[in-house]
Amino acid sequence: MHTYDRQLAGELPVWVDGAWYTIPSRYTYSGIPIQKTTSYVGQYMENLGLDVEYHNWGGSTYPNVIGEITGLINPDDIFIIGAHIDDVQGTPGADDNGSGSVATFLAADILTQYQWGCTLRFALWTGEEQGLNGSHAYAQRSYNAGENIVGYLNLDMIAWNTPNSAQTISLYYSYSVPGSLAFAQLFSDVVGAYNLNLVPVLGTGVTGSDHASFWQFGYNSILAIEDNGDFNPYYHCPGDTPTHTDLSYFTDFVKASIATFVHKSECLIPSGLGSLDGHVTASSGGAPIDGATVSTEDSQGHSYPTTTDAIGYYTQTLVANTYTVTASAYGYQPTTISGAEVITDTVTTLDFSLVAIVEPLVYYIYLPLVGRK
Ligand SMILES: [Zn+2]
Structure with missing residues (x-):
C-alpha cells in the first residue's frame, strides 16, 4: 500500500509501456506524465484480468481508466468503487488522491480473486481538480446509456490523520439521493462488524468530489474521506507526501472501503x-x-x-x-x-x-x- 502510494507520488518508479517511469506529476493537463499514469493504471488492471476501458472524455492524454469484472448472473447491476487519480500542479498528491487511488488498486487486486454475480467496476478519474470533469462525463454517459449503476463508493483523501488523534472518518450522503443514507450507514456498520479502528461520522452537504457527479444523475453514491474537522495541512501543497500519511489509519480505511463495497454489491458468489x-x-x-x-x-x-x-x-x-x-x-x-x-x-x-x-x-x-x- 505504501509502495503504491510512493509510486503515485513519484518517489518510486512504476512499470509502464515496458519500462520504468517515475511519475513527476498527475496534473490532468501535464501531457506525458498523466498519459503515463493512466497507462500504468490500465496496464496494472489488465494484468489482473480486468476488461479495461480508457474513457476519453476530454483529451487522449488524460482518459478516465475503468476496469471491469462482468457479472456472471446479473451483469446489468453495476457497482463502482473509485477515486480521482489526478492532482494539482506542485503537489505529489500522496493523500489527495494517491490514497483513494491505491485503495481502488487494492480492491481490484483482491476482488479479481473471486467470482461475482453483478458487475464490478474500478474507476480512476481525471479532471477532478478542474471541476469533477472526468467523473461527470462518465456518469452522464452512463445515464444516457441507461446503465443501472446501483452504487458508487467514492474515495478521496483517506490517509491523513493527525498523530495521536481520534481515527475519525467522514461519510457523506445526500438527502435527495435515495439509498445514500443507508449506503453510509452500511459503511459505518462494516467498521463495527470488522472491529476496525475508525470512528465513522455521517454527514451531508459535501459536493466537492466525484460522488457528486453521480448524485447529479440520480445514482446512489457516497464520499468516504478523512475527518473534515482534522483537515490535511499539506492539502494541495508540496508537503502532501507519503511521509505525511498515517499508515495504520490508511490501512483500516482501505479495509473498510473494500468490505463496504463487497457488502453493498451483495453478489459475491460463494466459492468456499x-x-x-x-x-x-x-x-x-x-x-x-x-x-x-x-x-x-x-x-x-x-x-x-x-x-x-x-x-x-x-x-x-x-x-x-x-x-x-x-x-x-x-x-x-x-x-x-x-x-x-x-x-x-x-x-x-x-x-x-x-x-x-x-x-x-x-x-x-x-x-x-x-x-x-
Ligand atoms: Zn481530491
Missing part, C-alpha cells in the same frame, strides 16, 4: 475454501525435500507460494478454484501440474517427485601425502 497438500520428494531414492517452494497460481495470475517442512510436506488453504501448481527446489528441475482443482471443504493432494539436475561429474584425485608420519 478448500485445501491443497502433498509431499515433495526426490525422484531418485524418494527422500523428502525440505524447503521446496510450492507455488500455486490462479487463472488471473495471482500466486500463493508456500514451503515444505522437514518431511517434505506442504499444505495451504485456498479459495475453491482451478490452479497451476509448481514445485521447485535448489538442485532439482521445477515441476508444474496444471488444472489442479481445489474444492470447497475438501483436501486435494498433489505430490511432486523432482528430478535432480545432473551436475557435471568432477573427479577428485587424492594424492598420497608423502613424508608424513
